[in-house]
Amino acid sequence: GENVEQHPSTLSVQEGDSAVIKCTYSDSASNYFPWYKQELGKRPQLIIDIRSNVGEKKDQRIAVTLNKTAKHFSLHITETQPEDSAVYFCAAESGGSQGNLIFGKGTKLSVKP
């Protein structure tokens, strides 16, 4: 089955700097890769996703890149702000069933003012 590895587990940046979180996956049949943001004590919420037919997707300060050959994808946040502080999870569709997502263990991002 699918296995998703996420790095780093914690990341601290200064406000205004960029943050990059990387994930690798194992199932070459996976075609869908979302990113979720979870603020302290809240539910995970989708912030951006990418499908395997594109290599990059951007939404304002957030971008995601995908390398299907290497089986890795990354989240890039530019001009970070204190409200970006949260735990970020990458996920990959479980290619075999198309019915569920397998999540990475999360990255705790702290943006210092």
Add this chain to the structure above:
Amino acid sequence: DAGVIQSPRHEVTEMGQEVTLRCKPISGHDYLFWYRQTMMRGLELLIYFNNNVPIDDSGMPEDRFSAKMPNASFSTLKIQPSEPRDSAVYFCASSKAVVNTGELFFGEGSRLTVL
């Protein structure tokens, strides 16, 4: 729509007691998922349903865990008997179609503490 609704939000119980967690998915969503979140293991999929039918329960830890979905608007996750290692936040989530075509919406979670 009110979103995915879970109850209780918090539950503290003693080892050996039965725990029942409840979930109401978003109306019209055909898929329902139960996840468990811990610091050590992150977000783990326990089981998911499509049109009320369990599709994959390979993530259910052991026979102490069971899940049902008697109709399109209600699901339960039961732990009997509960153990301290079951302490976690349990999330229910739903989606309109297969996960690669749309967003997975999470409930607020049920924080379970087993003493």
